[in-house]
Amino acid sequence: MFRRRNHRYEYLMDPECIFILRSGLPRQGPGSDECTEKAYRMLSGLPGHPDILDIGCGTGAQTLVLAELSGGIVDAVDIYLPYLKELERKAKEAGFSGRILPHPASMSSLPVPPGSYDLIWSEGAIYLMGFREGLEYWSRFVRDGGYIVVTGVSWLTGAQSYEARSYWDREYPGMRTVPENVGIIRSLGLYPVGTFVLPESAWWETYYTPLGARVEQMRAEYRDDPDMCAMLDGVDTEIAMYRNHSGEYGSVFYLMQKR
Ligand SMILES: C[S@@+](CC[C@H](N)C(=O)[O-])C[C@H]1O[C@@H](n2cnc3c(N)ncnc32)[C@H](O)[C@@H]1O
Known part of the structure; x- marks a missing residue:
């Protein structure tokens, strides 16, 4: 089990551009404390002091x-050690x-x-494995009667603009x-408890607005680094896409129970 381990943080990987960019931001993806609380309160019958696993926790806003x-x-699990150190702090x-x-x-x-x-x-992390693949793998770690709650960017309309579709297809x-x-x-044998779409403010206030400011700051710092x-x-481009097409896609909470 995680909690019996004695951890020493060591870098498992070289920091990559995207990790550096998101360091020091309030969140590494769309979300808000209010939405996390709303989703948590939709779960019934959890034990008094539940055992929780937060996957892809980043710097831990939701944790x-x-x-x-x-x-x-x-x-709280993440692959990037500086995020975990920030969460620890x-x-x-x-x-x-x-x-x-x-835990790294x-x-x-x-x-x-x-x-x-x-x-x-x-x-904001299941997309890295794939929605089906992530749920299929993670559900084995949940007790019977327990819950899985994830957010994932999803289409909100059946028909999408060419611009949004071709961007997200890539x-x-x-x-x-x-x-x-x-x-x-x-299809995975899980019981869907509910879904809700995060408000647009959950993209702007704690994610895209600080991220956009960080982009501007980093442009000056890294102007000689073509990869950055x-x-x-x-x-x-991603931020402009959301500004122009937020009615077509959004981040959605999915709540499900293992029965
Ligand atoms: C979009 S961020 C979401 C972070 C946080 N949950 C939030 O909403 O602010 C995705 C997170 O997944 C982490 N991650 C990426 N690949 C991972 C992997 N293979 N295993 C665990 N975490 C990973 C990243 O370091 C990042 O913190």
């Missing part, structure tokens, strides 16, 4: 909310050092026995509509 709301222990500051346990691990190779958790949570070809994803949940400049251009 802190989960620790506060649940009173339980939250194992924030957890200590908030008085949650003993209940938020950061890959979401596709979790070093825990099956049935370890009452709740698996993942905001960037995230696995993107589906909400009913399609709910169909996947059912190309990545910054890509982020600007």
Whole structure:
């Protein structure tokens, strides 16, 4: 189990452009404390102090909310060690050092026995494995009666503009509509508890607005680095895409139970 381990943080990988870009931001993806709380309160029958696994936790915006709301222990997994160090600092500051346990691990190779958790949570990260693949793999780590809650960027309309469709077909070809994803949940034998679309403010306030400012700052710092400049251009394109097409896609909370 994670919590019996004695961790020393060491860099598992060289920092990459995208990690550097998102360091120091309030979040590494769209979301808000209010939405995390809303989703948590939609779950019924959790034990008093649930065992929670937060996958792709980043610097832990949602991890802190989960620790506060649940009173339980939250194992927080991410592959990028500086994010985990930042989370460790924030957890200590908030008085949650003993209940938020950061672990460097890959979401596709979790070093825990099956049935370890009452709740698996993942905001903005399941797309890295694929919606079906992530749920299929993670569901083995949930106890019977436990829950999985994820957010994923999803099509909100059946027909999309050429511009949005061709952009996302390149960037995230696995993107589906909400009913399609709910169909996947059912096909895996999980019970869909509910879904809701994050408001646009959850993209702007804690994610794209600070990210856009960071892009501007980094353009000056990295003007002689062509890889970094190309990545910054890509982020600007992504932000402009959302500004122009936010009615067509959004980040969606999916809540499901293992029965
Ligand atoms: C879009 S961010 C979401 C972070 C956070 N949940 C949030 O909403 O602010 C995706 C996170 O997944 C992490 N990640 C990427 N590949 C991973 C992997 N193979 N295993 C675990 N975490 C990974 C990244 O480091 C990043 O923190």
